[in-house]
Amino acid sequence: MNALTIRNLEKTYGNGLRALSGIDLDVEEGDFFALLGPNGAGKSTTIGIICSLVNKSAGRVEVFGHDLDRAPEEVKACIGYVPQEFNFNPFEPVGEIVINQAGYYGIARPEARRRAEGCLRQLELWERRESQARSLSGGMKRRLMIARALVHRPRLLILDEPTAGVDIEIRRSMWDFLRNINVDGTTVILTTHYLEEAESLCRNIAIINDGRIAERAAMHEMLRRLHQEDIILDLAAPLNEAPPLRGVRLRLLDPTTLEACMEQGHDLNDLFAGLQAARVSVVSMRNRQNRLEKLFLERVSQHRIEGGGV
Amino acid sequence: MSHSYRVAFQTLVAKEFLRFIRIWVQTVLPPAITTALYFVIFGTLIGSQLGEMDGYRYVDFIVPGLILMSVISNSYANVVSSFYQAKYQRNVEEMLVAPIPAWVILAGYVSGGVARGVVVGVLVTGVSLFFSDVGVHSYTVSLAVFVLTSILFSLAGFINAVFANSFDDISIIPTFVLTPLTYLGGVFYSIELLPEVWQQISLANPVLYMVNAFRFGLLGVSDIPLWIAFLIIVGFILLLFAFALHLLKKGVGIKS
Numbered sequence: 001m002n003a004l005t006i007r008n009l010e011k012t013y014g015n016g017l018r019a020l021s022g023i024d025l026d027v028e029e030g031d032f033f034a035l036l037g038p039n040g041a042g043k044s045t046t047i048g049i050i051c052s053l054v055n056k057s058a059g060r061v062e063v064f065g066h067d068l069d070r071a072p073e074e075v076k077a078c079i080g081y082v083p084q085e086f087n088f089n090p091f092e093p094v095g096e097i098v099i100n101q102a103g104y105y106g107i108a109r110p111e112a113r114r115r116a117e118g119c120l121r122q123l124e125l126w127e128r129r130e131s132q133a134r135s136l137s138g139g140m141k142r143r144l145m146i147a148r149a150l151v152h153r154p155r156l157l158i159l160d161e162p163t164a165g166v167d168i169e170i171r172r173s174m175w176d177f178l179r180n181i182n183v184d185g186t187t188v189i190l191t192t193h194y195l196e197e198a199e200s201l202c203r204n205i206a207i208i209n210d211g212r213i214a215e216r217a218a219m220h221e222m223l224r225r226l227h228q229e230d231i232i233l234d235l236a237a238p239l240n241e242a243p244p245l246r247g248v249r250l251r252l253l254d255p256t257t258l259e260a261c262m263e264q265g266h267d268l269n270d271l272f273a274g275l276q277a278a279r280v281s282v283v284s285m286r287n288r289q290n291r292l293e294k295l296f297l298e299r300v301s302q303h304r305i306e307g308g309g310v
Numbered sequence: 311m312s313h314s315y316r317v318a319f320q321t322l323v324a325k326e327f328l329r330f331i332r333i334w335v336q337t338v339l340p341p342a343i344t345t346a347l348y349f350v351i352f353g354t355l356i357g358s359q360l361g362e363m364d365g366y367r368y369v370d371f372i373v374p375g376l377i378l379m380s381v382i383s384n385s386y387a388n389v390v391s392s393f394y395q396a397k398y399q400r401n402v403e404e405m406l407v408a409p410i411p412a413w414v415i416l417a418g419y420v421s422g423g424v425a426r427g428v429v430v431g432v433l434v435t436g437v438s439l440f441f442s443d444v445g446v447h448s449y450t451v452s453l454a455v456f457v458l459t460s461i462l463f464s465l466a467g468f469i470n471a472v473f474a475n476s477f478d479d480i481s482i483i484p485t486f487v488l489t490p491l492t493y494l495g496g497v498f499y500s501i502e503l504l505p506e507v508w509q510q511i512s513l514a515n516p517v518l519y520m521v522n523a524f525r526f527g528l529l530g531v532s533d534i535p536l537w538i539a540f541l542i543i544v545g546f547i548l549l550l551f552a553f554a555l556h557l558l559k560k561g562v563g564i565k566s
């Protein structure tokens with residue numbers, strides 16, 4: 001069953017700005033799905049429509065088979081939403097925010113309290129339950145919004161840049177947390193600008209650009225399509241020019257930095273043997289860029305060129 | 311009301327109630343002080359120089375109007391500031407993403423406004439007992455007018471908040487519309503004192519009907535027939551409720 005089905009979704013804002021021009025998207029139940037795209041691509045607009053915060057201009061949205069127009073309350077009951085920007089009352093205590101949210105979903109007080117405690121403990125906010133939300137740190141505020149989104153145990157969790165401004169350690173623990181939730185059966189959709197995050201968490205991705213889906217694929221398939229691997233090598237001594245090497249394209253970025261481009265799966269021993277023969281000594285190496293990042297940039301710029309844009 | 315709607319409604323009302331109780335110094339105390347000042351100045355100092363109005367001591371005559379005036383302005387103020395704040399801080403989204411129908415949200419905010427109206431109304435009534443000697447002519451009429459007026463102005467406050475785009479916008483209507491209407495709504499005088507033309511003009515002011523109906527509830531005197539007053543109050547409530555519901559369903563001011 002599809003957790004989310006979107007057909008021909010369009011959105012033109014009141015100021016005439018066309019944010020979405022016909023989006024189709026399917027997310028299967030149990031999936032961990034990334035919605036990627038540059039700033040202003042239309043990710044938050046799409047999510048806003050799914051969560052009933054933005055009125056769509058045309059198209060159809062279904063969540064677990066419930067049509068958004070015909071059964072909005074059934075749709076809403078299935079979704080937990082973590083917005084991109086903080087949207088709680090900063091003067092309200094943390095605990096109350098979560099308990100009240102449970103109440104809005106029809107969960108009576110005693111049960112709401114129990115669930116809020118569970119969610120707040122999971123997200124390590126229980127000690128701060130009495131604090132006003134505004135006194136939390138940025139990362140804590142993000143976690144508060146996740147706790148709030150989970151209190152009614154949604155089947156579909158949608159997170160709009162949940163790890164923006166969160167330190168590495170907490171980000172990693174949030175990844176583990178989200179993985180566990182997904183393993184327990186919750187479908188997760190997230191947007192992020194950290195592509196390694198998408199690569200490490202998600203099974204399927206869509207790249208949205210300029211209000212259209214530019215790419216939709218399984219993560220492993222997407223990564224396989226990237227046949228080329230770029231490696232940066234730091235050299236012990238400066239070179240005047242890059243030595244020729246079979247099967248590898250070498251380019252000197254500066255006298256002590258060499259870029260090696262090769263087919264994925266190329267034997268690295270060959271590379272080093274060749275370099276040794278040419279008396280080039282390497283002190284360190286690293287990947288040129290995250291593979292997904294490369295693909296992302298390719299897709300987005302390709303689209304821009306085709307669209308005659310920037 | 312289904313079980314989950316009821317829980318959502320209770321949650322919202324409890325939250326609204328706590329909101330104004332927590333800041334009671336700004337919400338509940340000022341009307342009590344203002345009313346006490348009105349009684350001291352108009353009732354005791356100036357009023358003692360005046361004769362009777364509609365057969366009542368002046369200080370007693372103004373009691374119903376002063377109570378209703380505080381109910382009107384507090385119910386209105388509660389909803390307009392609370393809903394505008396929720397819109398401004400975007401925590402209104404907490405309700406919009408949840409499976410609550412628009413009418414439950416509206417009912418929740420209106421109940422919050424009525425709660426503040428009741429708390430302030432009771433307090434102001436308490437203050438007025440120190441200065442005047444007013445009984446209750448009809449509990450049914452008094453209570454009905456009290457609650458209906460509070461509902462009406464809570465709805466009006468809600469609509470104001472929907473259209474407000476700044477904190478200034480939430481004080482424009484109270485200052486330029488609500489205050490003149492209540493002051494000219496026969497709180498401080500019987501319209502019989504006015505020239506014929508102004509009497510006719512005053513009859514276009516809905517607040518006049520509410521003040522008079524409430525005065526009938528407490529004192530048993532009114533410038534206008536009671537049934538007209540109820541007709542007008544209920545008519546306005548239905549009108550504003552339908553309008554507010556329409557705005558909320560369309561998401562005017564809260565959804566883009």
Ligand SMILES: Nc1ncnc2c1ncn2[C@@H]1O[C@H](COP(=O)(O)OP(=O)(O)OP(=O)(O)O)[C@@H](O)[C@H]1O
Pocket residue numbers: 013014015017018019037038039040041042043044045046084566
């Ligand atoms: N309320 C609004 N009124 C008018 N235009 C809007 C509104 N919200 C968003 N837009 C515009 O719609 C387009 C898509 O915005 P959206 O927020 O969906 O992008 P996004 O993909 O989430 O970007 P980001 O990564 O920066 O969050 C942008 O051009 C944006 O300026």
Ligand SMILES: [Mg+2]
Pocket residue numbers: 043044045084160
């Ligand atoms: Mg966004």
